[in-house]
Amino acid sequence: MEHTLRDIFKERAFFEPADLFCYSRDAVPCLEGMPDAVVQPKTKKEVKSLVEAAKKEGWNLIPRGRGTGTFGGAVPVEGGIIVDFAHMNRIEEVNKTRHYVRVQPGCSISHIDTTLARAGLQLPVIPWSSPGASIGGFVATNGVGLGSYQYGRIKQQVLDMTVITGNGDEFSLGSVTEYTPGYNLCELFVGSEGTLGFITSILLTSINKQNQTVVSAFFGSFEDTLACVQEVALTDLCPYTIIYDDATTFDFVREVTLGNPAATIDRNKRNSSGYLLMVFQQFGEQEKCTLESIVRHYNSHLNIGGISAGLWKNLSSFLPKVYRVGMISFEDTFVPVDCVFDVALRCWEKADELSVRMFMGGYVASRRTLVLFPGMVVNERDEEEVKRVKVAKDEIIKITLEHGGGISALGGDKVGYLCGYPARRKVMQDIKDVFDPCHIMNRGKLGLR
Structure with missing residues (x-):
């Protein structure tokens, strides 16, 4: 494992116990687990290389934003490799005319809001854990927060996402226009808590900045x-x-x-x-x-x-x-x-x-x-x-x-509550098997393999 990860991530692969301990929990101590390694990708190419290696070796991959969650969604309860998106934190595009912003998953909510403010814009909904939260974590848990009463959940603000699935496929899920035929795959991935694949880019709607x-x-x-x-x-x-x-x-x-x-x-x-x-x-x-x-x-x-x-x-x-x-x-x-x-x-x-x-x-x-x-x-x-x-x-x-x-999100500490819904759980597992047939994505979360 160490040789392969260092080959992909160089100095951004960590194995020392002191480094791993920092990723053994999220914002609260109620669920803990020690990872086998931590990696910090900078590019989609590195993420795809990691997925291919994990498929071959059977590694468990746990996506992580900034660790501000409180339900264990990014805690490695079954061991595995934490994939920390701290370096994939760029704002790729702000379009004032079309009212959208394209960001990478590790970007902090506060950085997005500050950048949008300079263009006279703002995000419709932000989490309570802002400014520390990352946009990837907010989307992965389909969060609610400030602004939800007027604008709804974060899923209603996501226009498009680029993802790399557990099978190694990369594709876009939506469009700038909001209207795409067929199944709404964006909403499927929003709230999937890292069990289907990695989010590598997010297109969000923005609104004109308002006086309050x-x-x-x-x-x-x-x-x-x-x-x-x-x-x-x-x-x-x-x-x-x-x-x-x-x-x-x-x-x-x-x-x-x-x-x-x-x-x-x-x-x-x-x-x-x-x-x-x-x-x-x-x-x-x-x-x-x-x-x-x-x-x-x-x-x-x-x-x-x-x-x-x-x-x-x-x-x-x-x-x-x-x-x-x-x-x-x-x-x-x-x-x-x-x-x-x-x-x-x-x-x-x-x-x-x-x-x-x-x-x-x-x-x-x-x-x-x-x-x-x-x-x-x-x-x-x-x-x-x-x-x-x-x-x-x-x-x-x-x-x-x-x-x-x-x-709210199930993460790792609420999975038992899905036991009362066996039919729903089976459908969720069937969906996961399509996108993650080798079961390398965040095993154990949402009660899924």
């Missing part, structure tokens, strides 16, 4: 906060993003963004209050009147700019700073809009039973669905606490499914 108006409202309980979210979702309002949090999250975010390494979570404040924050790209008198009427019903008032803008700034910088407090394990679940408070209560109960430190919040993915975002603080040196958090994550998923909700 940030508004907020504070409520006497988290229950009222979520009830207000439901009412907003029933209107014709079309905010760019809707975010909601409970009082424990508000205090925790404030302490973290102030740089307090001892920030804690006060369980006694659960449901004592909450807040709703909305970002609009177009905000006029009609939007203002509609929102004021809704929040007044819950004994609140609308804040425009000022404190709202400060809160938005704090939330935007929260994730990069939160790891100073400790490791945070997030479990993002998709919950029907009318039962999210019941799910939140059950999650809090489980957290108390397991002595897990949990804060609660989320954002609105669509008019029907809220993303509930329980965050758990983990001392990764405390093995017992890590185990309790793993149990809590499983319980959160069970509670969500019981209420008709769903889960």
